[in-house]
Amino acid sequence: MTDDHIEIRGLTKRYPGGDPERPALSGIDLDIGHRHFVSLIGPSGCGKSTLLRVIAGLEGHDDGSVSLFGESPRELCRRKAVGLVPQTPALLPWLTVRQNVALPSKVNRRAPRNGDSPDELLRAVGLDDAAHRYPHELSGGMRQRVAIARAFGLRPEVLLMDEPFSALDEFTREALQIQLLALWQSRATTVVFVTHSVHEAVTLSDRVVVMSARPGRVHEVLPIDLPRPRDREVVSGLRTNDLERRVRTCLQSAWESGAAPDDLIPPAGVR
Ligand SMILES: Nc1ncnc2c1ncn2[C@@H]1O[C@H](COP(=O)(O)OP(=O)(O)OP(=O)(O)O)[C@@H](O)[C@H]1O
Numbered sequence: 068m069t070d071d072h073i074e075i076r077g078l079t080k081r082y083p084g085g086d087p088e089r090p091a092l093s094g095i096d097l098d099i100g101h102r103h104f105v106s107l108i109g110p111s112g113c114g115k116s117t118l119l120r121v122i123a124g125l126e127g128h129d130d131g132s133v134s135l136f137g138e139s140p141r142e143l144c145r146r147k148a149v150g151l152v153p154q155t156p157a158l159l160p161w162l163t164v165r166q167n168v169a170l171p172s173k174v175n176r177r178a179p180r181n182g183d184s185p186d187e188l189l190r191a192v193g194l195d196d197a198a199h200r201y202p203h204e205l206s207g208g209m210r211q212r213v214a215i216a217r218a219f220g221l222r223p224e225v226l227l228m229d230e231p232f233s234a235l236d237e238f239t240r241e242a243l244q245i246q247l248l249a250l251w252q253s254r255a256t257t258v259v260f261v262t263h264s265v266h267e268a269v270t271l272s273d274r275v276v277v278m279s280a281r282p283g284r285v286h287e288v289l290p291i292d293l294p295r296p297r298d299r300e301v302v303s304g305l306r307t308n309d310l311e312r313r314v315r316t317c318l319q320s321a322w323e324s325g326a327a328p329d330d331l332i333p334p335a336g337v338r
Contacts, residue, residue, distance in 0.1 A: 108261075
């Protein structure tokens, strides 16, 4: 075990009642550096959310080990050092935006004393004007901003994000990506981010982990050697296009390696 990175070795996870020959995760080996931003991408059902939930300490596993900077997921979870941002933000409808963001620090005895104030966090996600509004008065993008601000409130050492922007339009998504990168860079957090978007994975990450299904495995880990900050010039540059092409090729081969023989025969009428 090492305390300077996330170390996953031989991780295998079966769900009760699932096909024992096809575990949700099978022999996952992965290293994620401290303060790195890593994206998981892969075909539907390859185990991205399961891997996130195991790292979060919300699911157990059958074989292998997970060390988060030398601690187990459950230990980190107990210390409230892991944050999870799901696809659909779960805000408390009877609390204002500010109260929602303040809640984790309020109810948590282990909240860091030097954590950001709710107002600082709301400013960081461009929501200072909406502090007194209620969740039902917000757009989907605004609700997701609140969820991100709230997740950073406890200064998590590891932030796990499960397709947080998938329901948003392109412009809102880009704005949130920029705010997320700014928060990540200033808060010393390690981020593991699940996405189905190749562009999003490449523009945000230090490394993209391509997974394959049947069973869930790491197919390849691609380093993203783009400079930071990832401004418009970088994101629309030739190097970014080239990396996106590489991830797409890798995804195609991950899909083919994970497909059952029947999947490779197109249904009638499809060529
Ligand atoms: N609670 C559960 N009980 C039983 N099987 C489950 C459970 N959750 C997930 N699975 C199975 O585990 C496998 C991986 O699912 P998971 O949701 O982790 O994949 P994913 O890559 O996140 O998929 P998607 O991209 O569609 O969200 C799938 O075969 C799924 O059916």
